[in-house]
Amino acid sequence: MLPLKDKDKPVVQKLLSAGCCARCVLRFCCVSVQAAYRQPQQETLKELHCFIGDTTDSGAAKSTEENKDEPAEDPPSKRPKLEPSLTGAELDQGSTAEKLKDEESQVCVVCLGILQELCDKNQAIKIVEAVKGENYEFDTLVLSVSLPAQLCVREHSCWLHVKTQLREKSIILGKDDVIQVKEAFKWIMQSLVAKELGGVAVVTKSPFEVGVEFTHPETDADCHFLASVCPDCFKPTKNKQSVFTRMAVVKALEKIPEPKFLKHYPCPPIQTTTRCSAQDVQCLHTSVFVAGRYNKFCRSLPQTPWVIDGERRMESSVEELIATPIVSAFRAQGFNFSSSGREDVDVRTLGNGRPFAMELLNPHRSRFNRVQMKQLQETINNSSDKIRVRDLQVVTREAMSRMKEGEEEKTKSYTALIWTQKPICSEDITFIDGIKDLTLEQKTPLRVLHRRVLAVRPRVIHSMTTRFLDPHHFYLGLKTQAGTYIKEFVHGDFGRTKPNLCQLLKTETDILELDVESVDVDWPPTIPE
Ligand code: ZN
Helix, strand or coil: CCCCCHHHHHHHHHHHHHCCCHHHHHHHCCCCCHHHHHCCHHHHHHHHHHHCCCCCCHHHHHHHHHHHHHHHHCHHHHHHHHCCCCCHHHHHHHHHHHHHHHHHHCCCCCCCCCCCHHHCHHHHHHHHHHHHHHCCCCCEEEEEEECCCHHHHHHHHHHHHHHHHHHCCCCCCCHHHCCCHHHHHHHHHHHHHHHHCCCCEEECCCCEEEEEEEECHHHHHHHHHHHHHCHHHCCCCCCCCCCCCHHHHHHHHHHCCHHHHHHHCCCCCCCCCCCCEECCCEEEECCEEEEEEEEECCCCCCCCCCEECCEECCCCCHHHHHHHHHHHHHCCCEEEEEECCCCCCCEEEEEEEEEEEEEEECCCCCCCCHHHHHHHHHHHHHHCCCEEEEEEEEECHHHHHHHHCCHHHCEEEEEEEEEECCCCCHHHHHHHHHCEEEEEEEECCHHHCCCCCCCEEEEEEEEEEEEEEECCEEEEEEEEECCCCHHHHHHCCCCCEECCHHHHHCCCEEEEEEEEEEECCCCCCCCCC
16 A cells, blocks of 8 residues: 555645656655555556545546447447446446556656656666676675756656645645655665666665666756746856756756746646656776885886877886786776876886875776785786886775875985096095985976976985995985985086085086985885785
8 A cells, every 4th residue: 555645635636637657646745665666656556546536436437428428429439338248347447447558658747757667677677787798896886867957847847736736735845855756766776776686785875886877858948948047057167068957957946936937837847758768877986096115127217108299208107017907907997196206217216115006997896805916916016127016905095195194204215326526535525424404495496397386495304325436426325305306406406406415515516326215104004025
C-alpha cells in the first residue's frame, strides 16, 4: 500500500490529469518511503487510481456513457461489447486498463520520462556496461545525475499547480518538502545498479563517481523567458556553453514572483512528444597522490619539459622520466608534478634526493600495496640512469601540503666547483670556513627575471667549507636557507647579490659545476630499503 493520506486525494487526482507520472505524483505528495518508488511504476499507477476511486466511479461512468453513444456512431465497434459473455464489470476493467496503458506511455510533463523508462533495469544495465567497459578498479561507487535545467521550470510550474489546490484547504506545501527528481532517481537506480554490478555498494560518498546525464532538446526553450524576466541571473560566462545553467535557473525561479511566472509559463506544464535522452555515462575516480625523492645524475636534464617557442630543447626531463611509468601503472588520465624547489638543467641532485609529489588525475587503478610501489620504483629506476627514485609511496592530498609548508625555513646543502681569476693558494680561502650565518641581499636574478617578480630577498648562508684543488679552482660546500641563488652568490650577478664571493675573495669568481647534496625536508617519510 502507498503511504498516502486522505488529504492527498485531490492532489493525486489533479497531478494525474495534468499528465504527471506515478512517481512524480508520489514526490509531490512528499512520500519519502523509498520502496514506494522502487516498485514498478505500472503498479504504482494502478494503486493511485485505486486510491482516488477511479476504477469504480469515474471509470465506470465513462464507459457507460460510451456504451450509450456507441450504437448510433460506429456499429462495428460495438460488437465485442455486445458479446453476452462480457459483464459490465469486465467492460469497466477493459477501459480502465486502456486508460492506464495510455497514461503509462505518456511522457510525464514534469520529469520528462526520467522516473519512467529512464529509471529501470534496462537503464541500470546500460550504466553498468559503460562502467565495466572503462575497466576501473573500485569497491564502491557514487551515482550522480545531471538533469536538464528546464526540469526546474517544469517542477516549479507543477508545484504552483499543487500549491494552489492545497491552499484552498489551508495546507502549505513548501518546495523543499517535495522529493526531488534526482533523489527519487537515485533511490530507484542505486539498488538496480548495485545488483547489476554483483553487489558493489552504491553509496553517497565514494572516490569513484559514475555520472548519468540527461538532455531534452525539445524543451530547451522552456527556460528562455527567465532571461528576460531575471536578466541578472543569466550572465554569460566563458566556459559554459549556455547561460541557462541549473544554478542560474534555480536562482531565477527563487526570485520570480508567482503571477509573473504564471503569465509566462503554462501551469501545469504542457505535454511533450519525446522523453529525455541519456548521454554517455561519465566515470571519474578522484585523484591519487604519490610522493618520493629523486636524484638527478645528469648535467643536461631539465626538471620539466623544456620547450621554447613550441620547440623542444631537451630530449627528456626529470618529470617525464618519473611520471611516465607512474601514470601508466595507475592508468591515469593526466598528472600534476611538484617538488620541493627545483634545480637548473646543469645541476645534479645527489644525497637523499629532492622530495616530489604527483597528483594522478582520474586513475583507473588506485590500489597499490607496498610491494607493488617498490616494483614501480624499480621500473622507474631501471628505465634510465639519469635519475633515481626512492621512498616512492601513496600519500594523501593533505600530506602533500607538508612538502611546501615552511619550505623557506628549510636548509639545503650544495657543493660548487669554483674558478678564480687570480691564482690562489689554499691559505687564501680558509677564512671562508669561518664565516657563519652570512645574510645576503639577493635581487631577483637576471636569468629568472622573465618569470619572477623583481624583489630583494634576504637569504642566509649558514656555513661554508672549502677544498683547494689548484691555483684557479676549489670546491665550495654551502649550507643555506632554501631559496638562495647559489650561482648568483658566486659570480655576483652584476652586483645584484651582495655580498658575493667575488667581493669576499677580491677577484672574479665563477661557478663551473653545482650539485645539490641534500634537501632537508623531512617529507615524505623514509621507506626502509
Ligand atoms: Zn514524472
